[in-house]
Amino acid sequence: MRGHKVSAFDCYMKQYDVFEEQVYCEFYKQVEIAWLDINQKCLKPTAVPMLILVHIVNLSRVLAVIYNEGETTIHMLGNR
Numbered sequence: 001m002r003g004h005k006v007s008a009f010d011c012y013m014k015q016y017d018v019f020e021e022q023v024y025c026e027f028y029k030q031v032e033i034a035w036l037d038i039n040q041k042c043l044k045p046t047a048v049p050m051l052i053l054v055h056i057v058n059l060s061r062v063l064a065v066i067y068n069e070g071e072t073t074i075h076m077l078g079n080r
Contacts, residue, residue, distance in 0.1 A: 012023050038060070042053050 009020065009023050012018070012026070013020065038057060042057060
């Protein structure tokens with residue numbers, strides 16, 4: 001039998017005593033800031049070739065889309 005899995009959302013809500021909507025807004029802001037950081041870091045020259053950085057960023061984008069689509073599907077199925 002599986003127990004309840006605690007998520008980052010649950011921990012954040014409990015730690016800061018906020019509602020779920022506030023957690024979504026805060027996490028969304030953090031994700032947006034992270035994408036800005038990634039894009040800005042890619043503009044600065046590094047020892048890593050740009051071709052490799054582009055592949056890594058593109059993989060990150062694909063994974064983000066897959067994750068977000070999965071979350072949408074899970075929420076839609078849960079509302080039946």
